[in-house]
Structure formats: C-alpha cells, structure tokens
Amino acid sequence: QNKPIDIVTVVKITGISWFNRMEVGVKEFAAANPGVTTRQIGPAQSDAAQQQRLVEDLVAKKVDAIAVVSMDPPTLEPVLKRALDRGIKVVTHEADNQKNTLVDIEAFDNTAYGARLNDRLAACMGQAGKWSSLVGSLGSQSQVQWADGGAANAAKKYPKMTLVDAKNESANDAEKAYAKAKEILRKHPDIKGFQGSSSLDVLGIGRAVEEAGLQGKVCVYGTGLPSEAAKFLESGAVGGIAFWDPKDAGLAMNKAAMMLVQGKKITDGMDLGIPGYNKVTVKKGPGVGVIVTGQAWVEVDKKNYKQYAF
C-alpha cells in the first residue's frame, strides 16, 4: 500500500507538440495526486511496431497501469492482453475498437467529429462545389474515420458538394500535404474546399492556398493545433480548426487508470473533474472494457484561437 501507484502513458510518437501537451496533463496528474507516479514515453518513429515494443517492455517491468494512445489498436491486442493477464490495468485513448482494454477514453465520437468539421466546411463553401480530403496515413484509424465521417455527412446533407480524389496521404508531413494540395488545385482549378485530418495537413494545405492567392476563395478546415495553425488562421488561408485538448485527455486517462488500480468504477454520467469530461457517457466496448466518451472537442477560428496557448 505504501508503494506509489505507477502509471505509464505510452503515446504514438514522442516529442511532438500534441503529446508534449499531453505530458503536461500527465505530470499535472501526478502533482495533484500524492501516492501516484506518472510518466509518459513514446517511440522515436511513428511506427506501430516500435510502440508495440515499448508496451512489451512495460509489461515485462510490471507497472501498475498502462495508458496507451494506440497507433493502431489491433496491433496492440495481444500485448495488452498479456498486460491484463499480468494484472496490469490498461487504459486506452483514440481506440474505440480496442478489445483488451478496461477503459477506452474518447474525447468525442469520431464520426460525429468528422461530420462537424464537414458542416463548417460546407457552411464556408456555400454548400456547393468540389472538395477533397487528406489523411496523415491510410493506416490511421481515427483520421480515416474523420474523413469518412465528413464524406458521409456531405453525401447525406449537401447534394451539391462533390468529393474529388478523397483521402490523399500526407504521411504526417506538411511538405507532402502541400504538394498534394497543389496537385489537387492543378487538377481541379475550381475546387472549393479541403478537409484535413492530421494536424500537419492544414499547414500544408494552408500554404498551398496562400501561395495560389486563394485565401477566402478556397475553404480549409481540419484538425490542428492553435499555436501551429495561427499563421494561416490569421492570413485566412485556413478557415478554422478543431481539436481536443491533449492535456485533458492525458488527465482523463491517468484518472481512469488510478481509479482502476484503486478498484473504482466509471459510470455513465460521471464527472471526471476534467473539462470536457464532466458528464461522460459510458458504454460497453468491443471487449472486456468500457468506452468512456466525453464532449471534449474544441472548435476555433481566427477570432478565438488565442484562448488556447498550445
């Protein structure tokens, strides 16, 4: 009982702004909860295999709880199963299809999020015209869900919008996103909108749009971080972005992990005491655990992005 609870958060890739922000939450959690030690680790390359190896080593080390932001949920199943078998508590994030987890924290419903981005795009485009979408990689489950959610939304609600050359891979590289956006602009000079998925997509698309002098004529919406997208929000090349605060997600994951270690349960409608997770919905997941969904998404545009300093 004297031994502190040891919670390790494993992220997709270490060092980038997004997960640095998450680390703020992870550290804050330890500071706020004596008797809990937390830390965050992640692979040096964005490769599901490297993440799998990290988790493997943690299982060997037998920490109390592992909180994972899965690069690719299915690839982690067996190792998480071993973790559970060894009595390690497992919490996941961005993995509503993960079976071997006790609690999966979702900031929101992915399809709804994609649809919501698409609604904003449609409003900007005047609900008509050609649009296209980008994803960081076709292998990224949530990003593909957002793009598909957007496509389904447009197909249902906006008959005058046509999706062209959908789901171009940007390889999580702003330069590639830029090149793809350019090429799409050449092929469809009359394109009206882009929906980005990786947080780097809007940066690349924004630059392409800006360079072509199309600010205000072509609408760009997507996931992004305020600090990163600021330049393009200011210039009008990017109309708006959406995100959820990784810090809060980090807090939520660690909170859930602590509760699991302490033998507590998360119930429907519960308040985790974290913004966006004040009234969570809990439903049964595909496996042994539950999916806890918050309402943590944040939408910003030129006017209000400054409120978020990350």
Place this chain on the structure above:
Amino acid sequence: MTMKLKISDPQLLFLLVINVAILLVATVFSHGDFLDIYNFQSMASQLPELGLLAIGVALAMISGNGGIDLSGIGLANLAGVVAAAAMPLLVAAPDAAPWTYTLGFIAVALVTGLLGGALNGWLISRGNLTPILCTLGTQMIFTGLAVVLTNGSSLRISVVDPISAIGNESVLGVPIPFIIFVALLLLVGWLMRYSLFGIKLYLLGTNARAARYAGISQNRLRFATYVISGVLASVAGIIIAARTASVKADYGNSYLLIAILIAVMAGVRPQGGYGRMVCLFFSALALQLLSSTFNLLEISNFFRDCAWGLLLLCFLASARVSWRDFFPNSKAQLRKS
C-alpha cells in the same frame, strides 16, 4: 581449427563483450530487475521479427555485387495481409477448424513470400537490376499492394489457438517466435557453412567473375538468395501477424534501417563474400538488449538512436585500433563500400 577461428574472430569477440557489458550495466542500474525471467522472455519474443529480416539483408549482402534487400518488411507485411485476406475466403469458420486456418494462413503467407522473393531474384539475376534500386521499388510495390488490399488500415486476423500460440506462447519458457528464429538462424547458418549453396554464395560474393569461370551459376544463386530472403520475410510476417493478431501494410516501417544496422554490426561485408550468422545473432541481441535496457531505465528513445549510432562507430573503431596489426588484410577488405 573451428575453435581457433571462433575465438580469433574480432567481430564475434566484440559483440560478445558488448552483450555482456550491456547486460551488466542493465543489471546494476536496474538493481537486478533486469534479470527477470519475464523480461528475458519479452526480449526473446521481440527479437525474431527484426532478426529474420536482418538475415535476409545479410544474405543479399553476402551475395555481392551491391546486393541488399530493402523489401523485407514490405514483403513481411504483404505476406501477412494476403494470408489474412485470403483465409476467410478459404476457411469459412476459423474457430471450427483452427488448425486448417492456421496452416492455411502459414502456407499462403509463405507462398507470398516465396513469390515476392522470386520477383526480386528474377529482376536482379535475370533483369540485371541494381539490387538497391530493385528492392526499393519492390518494397514500395509490396507495401502498396498491401495498402490496396486493406485500404491502409489494419486487418484483424482470427485469433485461433494455434496461430496465437505461434506469437505468444512458450515452450519450456522459451517463446515460440524465438525458437522459430533460432531454428531458422541455425538452418541458414548451416546452409552457409556446409551446404553447396552457402559455400558457392561466399565464393560468388568474393569474386563473381572467378565464380563464373569455375562453373558456378550466378543467376541461380542470386535468385535463390532473394527467394530465401523473401521466405524469411514471410516468416517474419507470420510472426508479426501472430504476435499482433492483426496485419497492417506499414507495420514496422522503421525496421528497414535497423535490419541493415544489425547486419553491418554483425560484420557482414557490404561488398560481399563475408558474414557469419553467429555474429548476426549477437548483433541483433545487442540492439535488443540496449533497447530494452533503455526502456527499463526510462531513458529517452531518441537517445537510444544516438547509442546505436555510437555503438556502431565504436565497433568500427575497435576493429581499427586493436586488431589492425593482427589482421593486415582486413584493412584492404574493409575499405571500399
């Protein structure tokens, strides 16, 4: 004679020293936590994927003429994806026929690896393509086809007992993937040392022209080399599929360079003609030990890259400093890349 050679092999000596050193450091700094049986099992089951790919790279390098196989991980994933996509069509109810499913899965994956390797081999031996260019292209083709088959996302496989056992169970405490790896390593080691194939491959890598004059058929050997490499890749693919219960087009995209790193650190000569499987084993083991040690000691993963780089350079430096006088020829041999 064999014993004398073994001890005097500078690469092997260096690798053994490194492995022992890492083990000692890890044990001391982790206050003994490192010496946990589960930890060793965990490392032993992580090693095979990379190890098998590194064998493929090593074989291609040994064959000479700028041989290298960059397509290993691409083919491994493709083999898994093809098997995962094909098996549901062949076996309707995997749970009812777990063994049929598993054996079918393995067979389809192996055949895919065989065909992929044969494509490489054919292009390089008959088509005369530069290996680095050819396997870079086929690596993209393999990964690309896997993307086409899966739309890029990962595909779960039916987790029937036998297949899950391949990835996750142990026999007498030794993880099955490790057993497979060691068995294949021994097999390849045996092939290289005692079989006609291996001996001819070394000769071919040493001097292709002389090999031709001596009636050694380069085309057939090169073809066989890449086929073996392809099959080994598909075994890696099976292990990956079994260990992750899924298949994915771009799993292990960071393995490409690491596999080459393992091979060169094992002393495989990039210009052909030399390379030992024992060294390959210890080279892979050293990287795994280092990596797990760093995770255990909570050292940044970026620093691990630094350490790998330094380790490789130290390896080269050690060969330069202390053994130079005893191996006057190694200088000339090591030179050109």
Place this chain on the structure above:
Amino acid sequence: MDASTLTRQAADASTDAPVQRRPSLAALLKKNPSAFTLLLIVLVVLTVALINPAFFQLAVLFDIVRACTTLGLFALGVMIVLAAGGIDVSFAAIAALTMYSITKVVMTWFPETHIAVILLAGAVGGAGLGVLNGLLVDWLKAPSLIVTIGTQYLYRGILLTFVGTVFFMNIPHAMDSFGKLTLARHDTANGLHAVLPATVLVLVLASVLTWWLLNRTLMGRAVYAVGGSLAIAERLGYKLRSVHLFVFGYAGFLSGLAGIVHVSSTRLANPFDLVGSELDVIAAVVLGGARITGGHGSVMGTLLGVLLVTLINNVLILAGVPSTWQKAIIGGFIVLAGAVFALRREK
C-alpha cells in the same frame, strides 16, 4: 622493328574492342547514360498528358521544379559521394540537425539575422558534420555505408535528444520572406497564381558549382580517380583524406543548404522532417546514371534523375490514380526505370 605496324595494330586494338564505335542510338545511349533518363521523362510526360491534358501548364512545371529543390540538393551531394566510390545515408540527418538547430538559435537569440548569414550558417554547419563523416570514413577505414548509418543514427539522436523535438511554426523573418520570394509569377486562366520561388536559385547555383568543381578542378578529377579505384588513386599520389573530407564535407554542405531551403519554403522547422527520404534520393541519383560501385555520375544526369523521381511523385493525382494505388504505382515505376537502366548495361 617497324613502328608503323605497331601503331596500326594498337590502333586496331583500341577501336576493335569497343565494337560499338558506330554512331548508332545504342552507342549514343552507352556514352550518355542520362539520355535514358531523359527518355523515361519524356515517356512519363507524354503518358500523363494523354490522360489529363491539364498537365501541360506552366503552373505544373513550376510546382515540379519547386518540388525538385531539396531533393536536388541532396542528390548532388549523394552523387559526388557515389562518384568517389562511397555512399552517404546520413545527409538527411545532417540537414535536419543543421536546419533545426540554426532555426532555433536564430529564433532565440538573433531573430534579425540576414538570410545570407543563415544560409551560410547552414552550409558551414552541414559541411562540418559532413567533414566529421569524412574523418570517420578516413580514419576507420570502413565502408562509408556502415559509417554513415552510424552517424545517421547519431546525428538524429543528438537532434531529438538534445536540441529539441517540437517544431517551430514561426520561423525567422528572413527565412520566411526568402521562402516567399518569387522569381516568376504566372496567373492561370482561372485566377490561380503559380509562382516559381527563388529557392530554386539555390539548386541552380549548387548545380553550377558542382559541375565546375567536378570538371574544372583537380579535386573533381580526384573524386573520380578515387571512385575508380581507391588503392590505385592512393598510389598515384592522390590524397585520400583530402578527397574523403571534400566529398563528405561537400555533401554535408549541400545538405545544410537543403535544410535551410526546406525550412524557408515549408515555412516551419520540423525536426522529424527529411529523415526517411534517403533511399528516394539514392534512387534518383542511380536513375541519373551514377553507379553504386563508384566512379561514375554527372550533374546533368543527377538533375534528370531528380526530375524523373519528382515527376512520378507529383503526377499521380493528375493522372487520376486513386490514393490507395499510388505507392504501388511509384514502386512499379522505379522497378521499370531500373529495368530500362539495366538494359543499358547489357551489351
């Protein structure tokens, strides 16, 4: 003995052996490996234009030339290393380390630095790391592939462990405006701007400089001599260390420049960028006629190889290839190009 017969015989010998002295197409291609690359480029252009006539517009040309810049700078460096009989896979790590460190330093302490100084700093920093490669290759007497795999891990590890991992959206003003500087501007019929950025000039200047170094200086000749045979060059009095330091230093120099150009044109400094593109660059250089075994390679061929690879990467959407198929198609094309190239080597 009569010397005239000997002359004739020797002359016979010299003309007989390379049988293809006739001015045939085959002979032309044999003498000029880059002609193959050009042929492939023309084929791609024609094919894509056939599928989508929209391909033929100035704007597309601008885009492609622009996309060539960083790749081209890397490729020139790799080519010169290949010509000297080595291989370098650390150039992208060098570029990443220099561009990120310099951006960080400039942002933190000297935000008003002139772009010329920044470019210079990039060049010097890159050259320094390259020279370290050269020293290691020279001192360790090991294949440069192995050495540069080591330094690649080392440089990238240093960057991400000690320098930083978070990318800068706000880059120094000078770099930002350098990235926006345009050489030519073209407005398409439907009101889109297409610009040819000034960063392209860096590639042009680097190409001219590389060509001049290779063809007009003793060092250039020494590079090919060492690439032809290291042992022979050494015994003919070429200083291997100078050549090693030069080729790796020069490759580093170009990488450093490429890093700064990359930051300027993407207008953000991401330490995770660039690394991972090594093999594509090597593929481009080999498609440009350089050989992995050393001693061959030209500036013109390399630029054509870069153009070819960029072209393939940038026309798939125009050609209507669905995104899931793009990787496989690019791979197929590399194999195809490799096969065409292999035909050249056969008699």
Place this chain on the structure above:
Amino acid sequence: MTSQTTSSVSAAPAQEFLRLQGIHKRFAGVHALRGVDLTIHAGEIYHLLGENGCGKSTLIKIIAGAQPPSEGEIYIQGQRVAELTPLASLSLGIETVYQDLSLLPNMSVAENVALSEQLVHHQGRLARLFDRHALNQTAARALRAVNLPADADFLDTRVDELPIATRQLIAIARAIATSARMVIMDEPTTSLTQKEVDALVKVINGLRANGVAVLFVSHKLDECFAIGGQAIVFRDGEKVAQGPIQQFTKAQLGQLMTGKQLSQERYRVDAQLHKPLMEVRALGRHGAFEDVSFALRQGEILGITGLLDSGRNELALALAGVEPARAGQITLEGQPLSLRNPGDAITHGIGYVPEDRISEGLFLDKSIRDNIVTTILRKLRGKFGALDAAACQRFSTDTVRQLQIATPDVDRPVQSLSGGNQQRVLIGRWLAINPRVLILHGPTVGVDVGSKDIIYRIIQDLAQRGLGVILISDDLPELLQNCDNLLLMKRGRIVRRYAVEGLAESELFHDLVSEQSQES
C-alpha cells in the same frame, strides 16, 4: 618528356640518383625484404631479377612511396628522405609502371596518362584548377612515344573499354609522360607482343640516353639480355648478386635466383599419343574467330599461339563455355557437345585455367581449400547434402602435396601465397574435376623460373596420364619445350599447323610476326 637538362648528365660519369640502405619490409608473418642495399645511377638500366615472391614488387612499392619500409634509409640524390609518400616520390621524378598497371578504369586515356603531371605540379594540392588543354597535349605526346594513336577520340576513350595490351602501353606512356629521373617498370611486357616489346626497348634506350635511370622487372630473361644493363638478382628478400647482365648466362641467373640448377631442355619426351579425344570443326563466333578446326588426341599437348587479337583468347573462352561459339561443332570422343556455359564444360570434363588468375581465377581471401574444391563441391557432398569437411580437407591436402604448393596448411587464404603457388592452386582446382581435356591459358604468366619448372612437369605428367592438354601461350620457348603440335592463329583463323619436334624458335617467330594470313 625527358628533359634537356638531364641529357647532359649521360656524358659525364653516372651520378648516383637513389640509394637504399638496409631496407627491411615485414608484413604480418612475412619478412619480404631483408636488409637490401641498392644504388641506382642516373642513365643506367637495371634488371631486377628473382623468383615470384622474392620481394621485387615490394621493393618497387617502397621506392615509389606506395608502402613505407619497416626499417632502413632512403637517399635520393644524396639527400636522406625520411618519409617517402607516393607524391614525394613522383615529385622527385620517380615514375612507376606497376605490375597491375594501376590505371583508373573509369577515366579517360588522357587523364590516365597525364593527370599525374598536374597533380605533381601542384604538389598534390587538389584545390587547383585543372587544365584540360595541357592534359591533352602531354597525353598526346606520351602516347605517340609508345606508338599509340593520339587523336581526340582515343584520348577520350575510357580505359576499361580497351584491351589489356593497349592498357599496358598506356601505363608505360604515363611513366614517360613527364620528365622523369627514374622509371620503374614492374613486368611491363607480360601482355605485349614481341613487336611491342621491341618498341618498348627503343623507349627504354631513349630514356637512358637522356640520363634517366630505368629499373626493369621481367621474368623473360631474353628481354633482359636484349636490353642490357645491370642485373640485380634477388632471392628471398635479399640481394644475392649484381653486375652487368652480359656477364651472366641464363643458367647462371636461374641458379642465382632459385639456388638450384635449371634445365633448358625440352620437357616433352616420349610422347604417346592415343586415340582421338576431341574434335573441333568449323568453330566460329562472329567478330572473334572463324572456321577453326583441329583435333586433339589423348595424351597430346596442343599449343595455340598468336598475337594479341588473333582470336586465341576468344577460342579458349569458347572451348571453356564462357563465351560460347555460334557456329561449328565440338565433339568429345565422338559425342557432339553443346557448351553454353562453364558448367557444361565441367560436366564434360573440360577444364579451363584462365589467363588472369587474380580476377578470373582465385577467390583471394578464401582458403586454399575452398579454392581447390570449387569445381567439385557436388562430388564432395556427404550427409544431408552438406559438404564433407573431412573429404575436402583430405582432397585439398593431397592436391597441395602433389602440386608442391608451399603452405603449412590449407586453411590459409590463398592471397597469402606467392604468384607461382597461387597458379598451382588454380591448376589443382581444375585437376580436381578429373578432366579429359585441360585448357591452360598462359599458365606461367608472371611466374618465376622455379615455379615454371614445376608447372611444366605437372603438364607433362597430365599428358602422360592420357589427358588432352591445350596450351595457349605466347611464350614461344614454353610452347616449344612442351607441345607435340602447335597451331598459329591470326585474325581469328588458324594460319599454320606445326609438329613441334624439331621446330626452330626462329622459324616460329618469323611466322608469328609475318603478314601471312592464309593457311598454307
């Protein structure tokens, strides 16, 4: 070109140019030079004579700065040189034609010949402009001096596109391209024809007249006698004799070099030719050789000779299956053969010992054993298809004993052997297949007298055992000493057939260099 200033020296009493004192060279385990003292005077010709492996090339590499001596002092023009680098050596006017030619295959003829001049002129500093005009001029001059064409086309040709003889001349051209004070030639004549050798002799005499010292290495003693000058004889890394070469007889030199008596006798005695073995009818490959027909009997040694580019190399390659013939027929004991690759030839018991043992024959860093058993791996298979290690060991040890290869054990890399021993390893490899026909292509190129003797005895013994031997060579005494019959090739055709018994070397030589081109 040789300079004007030095030419005046030749009239005066010869000046000392180079002096070596107590030079030792040790490689790991080999003491290659043991205290060599040597003085080289300007305007004098020296012949460095000795068996394979006695240290000739090592000495040359030390003078050229390519390798440092382990011990000893070097004086050039009376000045002690502490560290002689290749560049320093070149700057002092020492030019070398290396045994391996040391040409850069990927560079043009002009660059190979004349780039060194600019390098030396700038003292090796590479940050200098390169002068293509001067390069071409210097190269053209030097090429003309060795009777090679000097047109722009030839200057631009890449060296690896040229035949070996032309390359050897280019290497010589490089050595005389600049105003050298001393020219070293390490076996410069191995692939030259008699005519080219004669031209070279003129060049050497020209050099001497200009006060240049020439150090000449050759295993062909006749050449040395023709050139004249000082003979320096080495044995096992030591200088054992020096003096005007005319004062020695061939036999004396041979004895000095080997320490034993050598015969000049014909090796071929008591030939017993049996039934027909191989028949070649109208064999041809366009552009290489045409309409070649001959028959070989069991126990026969058939020589084939001709100048370079006479098609004898291509014929040899066709018989070995390396570059198959396109027309005609080969029958072995009445069975028609199709030889599409060397494997086919091996299957039918045709062995081929290639000309260039380093690049075409040996696997230098592999063991002697691996080099010997290469062709019979299949036969040495034991359990599970693995190689039977014990059998390999036994077989290769037997071969080493039979062929008197000087090595303590068969595990050593073959590169640790000297030239003559390496050649025997190669012959051993081909004897392993129990050949019915053995083709030997230049089996004694670059091999010293002692090794030659052993190799000739082996050849005789093979014929005695009923093999058909084809000996392709341009060493006329070798052919005359060993063969029963001889074919002379020119321009891809057989122009004359000889029965060797009683054939005079002068007659053969006359036919070889005459313009006659139809079989008579």
